[in-house]
Amino acid sequence: xxxxxxxxxxxxxxxxxxxxxxxxxxxxxxxxxxxxxxxxxxxxxxxxxxxxxxxxxxxxxxxxxxxxxxxxxxxxxxxxxxxxxxxxxxxxxxxxxxxxxxxxxxxxxxxxxxxxxxxxxxxxxxxxxxxxxxxxxxxxxxxxxxxxxxxxxxxxxxxxxxxxxxxxxxxxxxxxxxxxxxxxxxxxxxxxxxxxxxxxxxxxxxxxxxxxxxxxxxxxxxxxxxxxxxxxxxxxxxxxxxxxxxxxxxxxxxxxxxxxxxxxxxxxxxxxxxxxxxxxxxxxxxxxxxxxxxxxxxxxxxxxxxxxxxxxxxxxxxxxxxxxxxxxxxxxxxxxxxxxxxxxxxxxxxxxxxxxxxxxxxxxxxxxxxxxxxxxxxxxxxxxxxxxxxxxxxxxxxxxxxxxxxxxxxxxxxxxxxxxxxxxxxxxxxxxxxxxxxxxxxxxxxxxxxxxxxxxxxxxxxxxxxxxxxxxxxxxxxxxxxxxxxxxx
Numbered sequence: 316x317x318x319x320x321x322x323x324x325x326x327x328x329x330x331x332x333x334x335x336x337x338x339x340x341x342x343x344x345x346x347x348x349x350x351x352x353x354x355x356x357x358x359x360x361x362x363x364x365x366x367x368x369x370x371x372x373x374x375x376x377x378x379x380x381x382x383x384x385x386x387x388x389x390x391x392x393x394x395x396x397x398x399x400x401x402x403x404x405x406x407x408x409x410x411x412x413x414x415x416x417x418x419x420x421x422x423x424x425x426x427x428x429x430x431x432x433x434x435x436x437x438x439x440x441x442x443x444x445x446x447x448x449x450x451x452x453x454x455x456x457x458x459x460x461x462x463x464x465x466x467x468x469x470x471x472x473x474x475x476x477x478x479x480x481x482x483x484x485x486x487x488x489x490x491x492x493x494x495x496x497x498x499x500x501x502x503x504x505x506x507x508x509x510x511x512x513x514x515x516x517x518x519x520x521x522x523x524x525x526x527x528x529x530x531x532x533x534x535x536x537x538x539x540x541x542x543x544x545x546x547x548x549x550x551x552x553x554x555x556x557x558x559x560x561x562x563x564x565x566x567x568x569x570x571x572x573x574x575x576x577x578x579x580x581x582x583x584x585x586x587x588x589x590x591x592x593x594x595x596x597x598x599x600x601x602x603x604x605x606x607x608x609x610x611x612x613x614x615x616x617x618x619x620x621x622x623x624x625x626x627x628x629x630x631x632x633x634x635x636x637x638x639x640x641x642x643x644x645x646x647x648x649x650x651x652x653x654x655x656x657x658x659x660x661x662x663x664x665x666x667x668x669x670x671x672x673x674x675x676x677x678x679x680x681x682x683x684x685x686x687x688x689x690x691x692x693x694x695x696x697x698x699x700x701x702x703x704x705x706x707x708x709x710x711x712x713x714x715x716x717x718x719x720x721x722x723x724x725x726x727x728x729x730x731x732x733x734x735x736x737x738x739x740x741x742x743x744x745x746x747x748x749x750x751x752x753x754x755x756x757x758x759x760x761x762x763x764x765x766x767x768x769x770x771x772x773x774x775x776x777x778x779x780x781x782x783x784x785x786x787x788x789x790x791x792x793x794x795x796x797x798x799x800x801x802x803x804x
Contacts, residue, residue: 331752332617333678334715338722339750341784343757344369345377346764349788352385353392353767354710354748356621363397364404371409375802379405379412380792383800385767386424388567390796392767398424399431406435411803413437417444419799426469430483442490445470449491456504467505474499512537521545526552531564531594535572538590556593565594569768570628571621573598577663578624585663595662598632601774605639608777609687609702613709614671615649615678622747625768626708629744631657631665632770633706641702648683650676680707681716684727688734704740704780706773710747711754723754724762740780744772757785764788 329339340347348370355363370378382405384391386398402420405413417440420428426448432441448466455461473484473495488498506514512533515524521544526534541549556563565573573595578585610633612626630645634657643657651673658668684705691701717726724741731738738761743754745766755762763776764784779787 328720329750329752331714332712332750335713335723336715336717336720337711338753338756341753341755341757341764343785344373345381346757346785346788347751347753348378349381349384349766349792350743350753350764350784351745351748351751351766352381352397353394353765353769353772354745355397356394357747357749358397360400360404363400367401367404368408371412375409375412376800377789377792379416379802380797380800383416383419383423383797384792386420386428387796388424390771390794391423392769392772393567393569394767395424395428399428402428402431403435406432406437410437410440414440415801415803417441418448421448421464421466421469426464426466427471430471433483433486445487446491452505453501456501456508463505463509465509467502467509468511470502472499472502516540519544522548527562527564529564531566531568532572534564534590535568535576535594538588553589553593557589557596559596563590563593563597565598568594568598569625570595570598570632570770571624571768573662574624574628574631574666575621578666585666587661587663592661592663598770600636601770601772602633602636602638603774603777606637606777607639607641607702608633608637608704608706609641610634610645610706610708611652611680611683612645612647613649613678613680613707614647614674616675617678617710617712618747619675622710625746627666627669629708629768629770629773630655631662633773635665646683646686647674648678648680649674650679650682652679652683652686654686678709678713680709680713680723681727683707685730688731688736691736692734698736701736702739704742704777706742706744706776708744708746710749711743711745711752712749713754722756724759742776744776755784758783 327338327340329337331337341350348366351366367378367382370381382398382401385394402413414437429441429445432438448464452463452466455463471480471483471487473481473488475481475484485495488495491498510528512524512529526549552561555561573591576591577588610630612630614623614626618626634643634645645655647653647655653670653673655669657665659665713723716723728738740761742763742765746768748766753764755764760783761781762784763779765772765776775791779790782790
């Protein structure tokens, strides 16, 4: 090895906040972006843009697909702010990457994402795309069963209580070629046909609200208002929804959205909430029957707040819906690791039943893996009865677990092998990426690197068991769902 190669090898390595040896990149800039894009809510724009720039240099089309996968509110990660940050970056540095996809933004995300392009080189293209959709929707108003997009719901108008929204509303009317009053009239008609809930609420027409049609986030946000203004009808609806007799939407919610409503912090007693319970029960099920996997959720001190609600929420979600041997079972790790068996009927009861004595301390992931191995050794568990996958949901800032320049995965692989076992497939699921820290490179088989808060990721990773991190990423991005995304030559 010459000096240049030695220097490059040395530069690959880093340390976590808790001094564990790790990689600062996977060897693929695309995978570096993919493995963190759902966990960048607290990251500075400069880091987000740099991760994208390096991925775009490696493969422009795949980099853009990662961005849209990150935004995809139903099949992907649902990350709004990171997407808008990257929209502005692409508009300034790679307009050819975003211009062909402007009409897809409202499909993968929300139409108000388009406003991120105001004061960028793609602003004129954005207004043109918005006007095209607006005119199509306006024409559909004249057709009895004409299908509308959701542009009417998210477009800005000048009658908002927010000064910034009013300014954007006036600008929107002018850019789309309408007088402000005429534009508001058309938007009101669009919202009426769409059944936009806020329009009914603002005019006191509570009795006209069809609760099974209310979007999930609106149901969660306005549940107290519904109870205050329409108590009898609303309570009857929620009782039916809890029992599965009525639909209550929750498809665009993250598990943490619901966990946080009943459990403000790890040391507080959870509170019952019937609306939250109904939505929790009707979250989409992304767990295949009989899935042979165990979630290992980080409950250390660095996870306090939203990351903790995410890791615990995803763990309970998966354990509940997993009908196999690990039904209602998950593991937490902090200073010590603990196997939890869910007890109770409601989400609040299940959280209240958890033993949290060793939570909010350090991040001993090695102890969790050795706990799995120790149980297997003690009870002479045969290889074929071991979990096929271990799903580690964490910020990845794990404790030091050795001095060798090995990744955590390499160390655990050796530890299991010495005990006569193969290390199960490992999924490193990052929910709060503060640094460029990875516990595997792109080519290590039996590892997947994912990120974010979305339960939809369970389906993706369970379809990729046994693959390398890079192959798993490509399988997700090459799905038909992202086939429409393109980059101009």
